[in-house]
Amino acid sequence: MKVALFVPCYVDQFYPQVGIASLQLLEKLGVKAEFPAAQTCCGQPLANSGCEKDALPIYRHYVDTFSDYDYVVAPSGSCVYHVRKHFDKLEQTPEVQQVRTSAYDLIDFITTVLGVTEIPGTFPHRVGLHLSCHGQRGLHQANESEMTPVRDGQLRRLLGSLNGIELTELDRNDECCGFGGTFCVSEAAISARMGQDRVADHVRNGTTVLTGGDMSCLMHLEGIVRRRQLPMRVLHAAEILNGTLS
């Protein structure tokens, strides 16, 4: 099994520890992933801004970089969703089809491909799980409150398997945090308010460690947590799982 790690551009630059944790976590679970140095970005920021045509060369660069791998794993459901859903704009060569099916969110890969359902570790904290929309509604990694009252999902189960962990129950289990890519600056006022409301839900329900599967949402929420100097740590789920696993 030939596996590549795709590290989203902003993770590469601002959250290297998330890339490191992803790589190490995979290794502990028996997968030696490579990091192809030629990788850059999936092109989503451009496409979401209405500049899909300008993103096509980025798509092609992604395909050239990753088409040789059986799986391309990223600690971000949003990038994966973009590759799977929006690379339909490219001519559907075998290489393009390959990268569209081989792209996996890290947690999805661990759960679905590796079949891991429990992580033997201890994390004695009150953990609030932020469900990222593209992972949840786009990649179906978690139940949706629009469909069912049952709160269930891949990451909830993995985290729930840790010893000593207490998952906080939110008033609104899966409301968007308001990051939204370029939305966070083009609609800065609404974006910030949405983030503040999400953070307030976590504060109200006792979260001391805020986590999730997508660093982009967490970057936005962390920005609010730090501005308000709240006693809350923000960690990508890969950091928690990797840290507890020996």
Place this chain on the structure above:
Amino acid sequence: MNHATRAAKFVGDADRTTWHDETLWFVRAKRDKAVYAVPEFQDLRELASQIKDHTLSKLDTYLEQFEEQAKRNGVHVHWAADAAEHNAIILDIIRKHNATRVVKSKSMLTEECHLNPHLLSNGIEVVDTDLGERIIQLRDEAPSHLVLPAIHLKKEDVGETFFQHLGTAKGEIDPQVLTEAARQHLRARFLAAEVAISGVNFAVAETGGVVVCTNEGNADLGVNLAHVHIAAMGIEKLIPRLSDLAVFTRLLARSATGQPVTTYTSHYTKPAAGKEMHIVIVDNGRTKQLGRPDFRASLKCIRCGACMNTCPVYRRSGGHSYDFTVPGPIGAILSPNIDMKKHSSLPFASTLCGSCSDVCPVKIDIHTQLYKWRQVLGEANEIPASKKWSMKLMGRLLTSPKVFGVSGKLARQGIKYLPYSLTHARHFNVWAVARELPTPPKQSFREWYQQQAKNPA
């Protein structure tokens, strides 16, 4: 003014935003409860979606069948290509009866066509009889929601409006007292009305009849008291058979407000003895939308408003921030079809979270259409030039790993070494108005990875 500017103004009143958000979330939660209680709800959505897809694919046939049946029932059928024709037809009918007093039950189509100002400027008194509609009519405002047109107002606002227009006591905010005042006020208008205008929720091709769903019974009161009934409908309101209606009535009220069904589901098929019934069938841009394969499905909308209640942006920006008859996510995919330039910011008023598509009772892929409108707008140069050029630059940068690595490093160093007052200056960096920037790490991931490769632990 774009959506972001109007939204920033709305959200600037933090307490009111909290109230607006929580009020609509309450409706969303009621909807969830009602949906969970129907095990076959997702099958109903699929069925409704297929019925609408089918109907749109044979719309010409069903429209002609509907017209033929309606005429057979003794109904006058009129065709309007646009808002101006719609308004002219209705004014003409009213004039033929020498009428001046008109009551109207809720119709987003007549809002879309700006019928009220047209009638008023021609000396016709037109009174909206839906309570919410009447409130905003008195205030000379546009509806801010499809089914809750006055949801942007608090009872204090309504009290003040009724004090000014209906003679209630100053400071009176008891909902029951205010509603009773509206009731008495409207009752007089109902009794005096010569013509009643209604919207249409569903038009049944096989019977030629129209169906109107209300909670207040105001459509019935208007239609049954007046001599003339004019029903105005968009061409997309059709369903093939009467038996199809059950699928939609089970979905509509649950999706809209969490009720199992609207209080009144009124069927109007033919005029009562000695009375007249007219149906005005309106295009007004709908066939243009039907001709856009990527956006055709937006015509499946049954106007339940669920996408508004669930939209985290709408709840915090208010319906008026969209500046279009139909606000919220569905409005953002309908409006560019009408005026791409004016409404160019609406498809960007979304995080593409997808909740709208998941609550839509007819399974319109709303968030996908928002994404696709963005591309159409980008191609048509209807996005800000600064965005366009920065994206072009980014496109260059992200196809070259070397340039990407260097510019990433520059960005990190910039945040690290430039003074906080500069990196977090609100005028240059809107991110920083409410959020800290990430703390720049010493190394990027790729730098760490290369170092590891050289010196494995």
